[in-house]
Amino acid sequence: MLTSPTVPPPTPSTVWLARGRHTGPAAPDVLRKHLRSLKDDATILDFLELSDADAADGELAFEARWVLPDDVTVRARLTLSEWSGRGQEWTLVAEAERPWDLCRPSPAAMFWPWEADAPFGHETVTGQRYLDINPLPADDKDVKRTLRSALRDTWTVHVLVHEAMTPDERGRRSLVPLLPPGLHHRVVEHRAAPHQLRTVNWALRDFDVELPRGGAVVLPGSPAPADYDRAGFCVRNMFLDGTHPTELLDAVRRFADLPRPLPDGGEAALTALREQWQLLTLEEELARERELVAMYSEALEAMTQSRDLYREAAEQAHEALAAYREAAAAAGERPQPQAKASGSPFQHLGRTLERFRETAKGLRPLPAPRPTRTAAVETADGVTAGVERDVEGHVKADEQAAADR
Incomplete structure (x- = not known):
């Protein structure tokens, strides 16, 4: 007898989720050092590294608690998978006492020291970097593979920008840092070279998405949110000359505010945060x-x-x-x-x-x-x-x- 697939529950408004990959071998040491420095500076109230007895499937887990300027307490839990040849994947889930405001600091910045060329700022599905521009590969097959992986990603918001002409130094700066802090580690920016427009749109046609020449589009992900309007999340003109991209930034914020189901593995991460929390107050x-x-x-x-x-x-x-x-x-x-x-x-x-x-x-x-x-x-x-x-x-x-x- 055929059974219908289980529909994931919606993401609560108080929850912030992100996932990435650390490409170096010393991820636990980096986490310990950074969390200890934030505790010494009173940026966070406390943190805890769970013992081996509390960890499961070879994972390490770190918990941290801090209070936001508006007196809202945040509890967050980051898990590290086992080391592999490609690094260690990390999953971060944070929950606040009130609905999440994107203007609040990114919980990822509370665990990782986000610096230029840091080894822990890679997105897991496509391998691209947060807070940086990611030119599409030169090979057409790799372009199609990258875009289709981005379209199937359930964790990250992927933005695709077409360079109508080769930009100068100001145009080669990432647009993600212009977004609210709560989106800095949830958005990946892809750049298509001027000659790649036809290849890009050929890869996107199965998903009924099109990249305008000299424009940008917020990819819908899989599954696409119920309120996703392809025209509403498509920007016709992008000026990569240092001009503030108001239209694109607004489209990304509106997309992030759409109700979406929990991503693959997000329900288990949220359950672990709520039911296995160890960093308790008196x-x-x-x-x-x-x-x-x-x-x-x-x-x-x-x-x-x-x-x-x-x-x-x-x-x-x-x-x-x-x-x-x-x-x-x-x-x-x-x-x-x-x-x-x-x-x-x-x-x-x-x-x-x-x-x-x-x-x-x-x-x-x-x-x-x-x-x-x-x-x-x-x-x-x-x-x-x-x-x-x-x-x-x-x-x-x-x-x-x-x-x-």
Whole structure:
């Protein structure tokens, strides 16, 4: 049977997500040094490196907490994957007490010292750099591969700019630093050379996107947001002469504000931040301990109720067995030796009733009048329904066995 794919939940307005790659071998040392310096400067309140016992799948995790100028507390968690030949991938999720404002500092800058040519500023899907221009490859096949990877990226906003003519030094500056700080490490800028326009649009045609000559476009990603308007996120004219690109910057901000589902792996990262958070204040530790006490209390109460119900049922079963023996004695049955009980009272009662039924099969009932139902059997809550017939058969069988001996 076909099943529909699970739709990821929407990204909460209080959450900031980013992902990248560190191409050097000393990423943990860089993180420790930078976080320690920020704590000494009182830029962040505190940080914590989780021990190996708390890390999973070879990942390292760092947690940090800071307070923004508007008295909003932010909790953030960065995880580092295992080292590979291409470096270490990092995933960063931060959550504020109120909806995220893009004018706030980038959480990535709280973990990494963002400098020129830093090894940790690479986007993971295309390998391009944040806060810098990224010329498209010279080979047409590599151009298509890069753009299609960017279109399938669920983490980063990719902006594609066409250089109508070779720009001067002012035009070769990245436009990303002109965006609000909250977008600095979530936007990658690609540059297409003047002669690459046809190749670029051929690669984009399957996604119904087109790059204007001398313009720019914000790529929709995959899946595209529901409110994505291709014309609204396309800029016809880009002047790469140092002029402030107001239209493009506005398009990028509007795209970043669109509601989007959590990216691939984003839900797990957010769950780890919320449920595995270790950097607790004294108040949070006290609240967590109170929650644990309440949980244990509820579990103990449930176990006590279950024990009482089991005890009550066992007592009723013993009362029913005693009633059966009294009924058998009243009918003249010789008491049978009692076997050693095994299992629960319910299992023992079931085996007793089953033995009565098997013994009575195929035997005619006694001609004597049926014994009256005793008061004890009346109180067995329906458990003794039909027991009289089984008792008569049992008595008949025992008399027949005595006669044979």
